[in-house]
Structures are given as C-alpha cells and as structure tokens.
Amino acid sequence: MGPLPEIGLYVLQTIGSLYLALVVLRFMLQIARADFYNPISQFMVKATNPLVMPLRKVIPGLFGLDMASVVLAIVLHWGLIQASAMVSGYGFLNPFNVATWATLGIVGLVLAIYKWGLLISIILSWVAPHSPNPAVLLINQLSEPILRPIRKYMPDMGGLDLSPLLAFMLIHIAGILLNSAAAQAGIGRTVSGLVIGI
Numbered sequence: 001m002g003p004l005p006e007i008g009l010y011v012l013q014t015i016g017s018l019y020l021a022l023v024v025l026r027f028m029l030q031i032a033r034a035d036f037y038n039p040i041s042q043f044m045v046k047a048t049n050p051l052v053m054p055l056r057k058v059i060p061g062l063f064g065l066d067m068a069s070v071v072l073a074i075v076l077h078w079g080l081i082q083a084s085a086m087v088s089g090y091g092f093l094n095p096f097n098v099a100t101w102a103t104l105g106i107v108g109l110v111l112a113i114y115k116w117g118l119l120i121s122i123i124l125s126w127v128a129p130h131s132p133n134p135a136v137l138l139i140n141q142l143s144e145p146i147l148r149p150i151r152k153y154m155p156d157m158g159g160l161d162l163s164p165l166l167a168f169m170l171i172h173i174a175g176i177l178l179n180s181a182a183a184q185a186g187i188g189r190t191v192s193g194l195v196i197g198i
Contacts, residue, residue: 009087016080017196027069034141077102084194108197
C-alpha cells in the first residue's frame with residue numbers, strides 16, 4: 001500500500017471509529033440510565049441525532065431501548081469496513097460476511113468501553129473519589145449496570161469492593177469468546193485491521 005492510501009485509511013478509520021464510538025456510547029448510556037443533561041451526554045446526543053432521529057421513524061424501540069442506535073452502529077461499521085477494504089485495495093467484500101464482522105466488532109467495542117470505563121473508574125476512586133466532574137460522573141454511571149449485579153451476590157468483604165475485579169474477569173472471558181467467534185466468522189489477520197473492536 002502506498003502512502004496516500006495509507007493516509008486515507010488512517011483518516012477514514014480514525015474519524016469513523018470516533019463517530020461509531022459516540023453512537024455505541026449513546027446506546028450504552030441509555031441502558032445505564034445515565035444523566036442525559038450531563039454536558040458530555042448532550043454532546044453525544046447532538047452529534048448523533050442527525051442520523052439517529054430519521055432512523056427512529058422507521059425502527060421502533062424494543063423494551064424501552066433505542067434500537068435505531070444499534071442499527072445505525074451496525075450500518076456505520078458495515079460501511080466503514082467496506083470503505084476501508086476499498087481503500088486498502090481488497091475491493092468490495094461479501095456484504096453478509098461484513099454484516100457479521102460489523103456486529104461482532106460492535107460487541108467488541110462495547111466490551112472495550114466497559115473495560116476502559118472500569119479501569120478509569122477504579123483509578124478515579126483512589127485519586128478523586130467524590131469529584132463533581134461531568135466526565136467522572138458519566139464514567140461511574142456507565143460502570144454501574146455491570147457492577148450492581150455483581151455487588152448484589154458478592155459477600156461483604158469489610159469495605160473492600162472486589163466487584164470491579166470480577167467484572168474485569170467476566171469482560172476478559174467475554175473477549176476470549178468473542179475472539180473465538182470472530183475467528184469462526186472468518187476474521188483473520190488481514191481482515192482484523194478493518195474491523196473496529198476486534
């Protein structure tokens with residue numbers, strides 16, 4: 001690959017993955033019942049509304065969840081993989097395979113966001129446990145849905161909260177299963193560079 005296609009691929013994947021992360025985060029924050037008046041939440045909503053709102057007219061919600069965001073994330077990732085393949089010189093890939101890869105990539109992105117969110121939350125609990133910063137509040141709200149069920153069944157450890165450690169283990173196990181599924185779906189070394197989250 002020459003320098004121009006490489007630069008094009010870098011720009012395409014950087015901008016595409018950032019926007020894709022915003023769409024996925026929007027859905028995750030809805031699941032977490034996060035504060036949508038938080039300025040960071042407001043930014044995500046405003047950045048993704050131009051594409052989410054038209055889809056909401058044709059894609060109904062499911063159990064109170066915004067399925068338009070899920071469909072948008074998969075479609076965006078599908079387009080990003082196809083565009084990256086074209087820029088890389090692979091041509092147009094099998095659309096059904098790419099749809100599977102895009103879905104697996106979204107799951108991988110969700111796991112990565114939870115993993116990094118937990119890590120940041122743990123560090124902040126040591127250095128700034130009661131910070132009113134909007135980003136800190138949002139990270140804590142994002143982590144809570146996966147920590148709450150674990151805390152419910154974990155025995156009291158005398159003030160020591162081990163639920164993030166168990167959550168990390170579960171996320172890592174889910175990542176191993178995801179990598180196995182990705183290999184079975186045909187995501188090899190060549191393709192993995194095109195799929196965000198794998």
